[in-house]
Amino acid sequence: MGDPALVLSTLCLLATSAGATVGRCFSGVNTRLGVCTDLIGDGIEEHDCCLNINYCFQAGHNGNSQPCRHAAEWTDWSAWSGCTVSCREGVQQRRRRCYGKGSCRGDEVLQTRPCTDRDCCIDNGGWSGWAGWSACSVTCASGQQQRQRTCSQPPPSCGGQCPGSGLEHRHCDTQQICPIHGSWSLWGSWTACGQSCRQERSRLVPVRRRTRVCNSPAPSTFPPGNSCTGGSMDTNQCNFLPFCPVAGNWGSWSAVSLCSTTCGIGKIQQQRRCDSPAPKHGGTACPGNANSNIHCNTKIACPGTRRTVRCISGESHSTSVTSFRGSSRRCRTAYRATMFQTASEAGPARWRTLRWQSLFPQPPPSPLAAISTSQVVVNR
Structure with missing residues (x-):
């Protein structure tokens, strides 16, 4: 083509x-x-x-x-038209056309059938008369009154209604002054807690307070208004405060220990602990010492040691020593010394001065001074 x-x-x-x-x-x-x-x-x-x-x-x-x-x-039949009435029985139609050369068989161009969109027709009702006005909505100042009527003369049918409103309002004035009821102001600021810390494990916690005033507005006097409900003061525990420092305190002394030696001079000890209470939360430590030492005298000579009293005389460069046991004899010299003599397997005996006693008011000679601060070697 x-x-x-x-x-x-x-x-x-x-x-x-x-x-x-x-x-x-x-x-x-x-x-x-x-x-x-x-x-x-x-x-x-x-x-x-x-x-x-x-x-x-x-x-x-x-x-x-x-x-x-x-x-x-x-042609094909058209769609059915809408029903000719909106309530009760009506009719609807459809059409077709003949097209082409010549004539179509049959002559039915239009079809009609009954239809019902709604079984009944809407019928609006009629209002009754207005009822009396209600009491004013308030007992003072201005308010509202209302009155009603019913859609009952006649009542509507098939979904009908009465046109307009069944309720009417109007303004009313009681000619009375309304009382003013009290209302609280905003809360004031919190006061200080009264303490800077709180005691641990104590039920007594510092508190803070705040107040408000019934003046927003204040209740009227005439006519009398209602006062504010509730309290004017509010309290709050200061649980946010740190714990108070706890200073340490000594506990009881322990039992006295035995003497540290079985002969001669020793010491005994006592102990205590800083736990009554222990320092806490930055508190100060216990003052003093945790240990106590006291000397003890057994009155018993230790093995290998003897006590001797010696009489010493001499001048600046020579010293003579006369020894005897005990203290019953008198020294003819001007001074005497009480000394310990310690036995020694090798070498001469070693002496240590315990106490000097002057028999006269003069000071001891210089050799004696040396003897008082050092050990002296004495020939047997």
């Missing part, structure tokens, strides 16, 4: 045959509505348009649509 545009141009150039029907040619047809669609051109003979039996021809601008098929056909 050739180019459609070329074919159309050729058709437009052809002379119109005498007596031929000229109109508009379409390439399609709506079978449901029986009308031509998709216009190809105007001023085309019916014979030329219908060279394609799928085309549709329309004589003039307002002529009937004539599909180029050889036999006439009915």
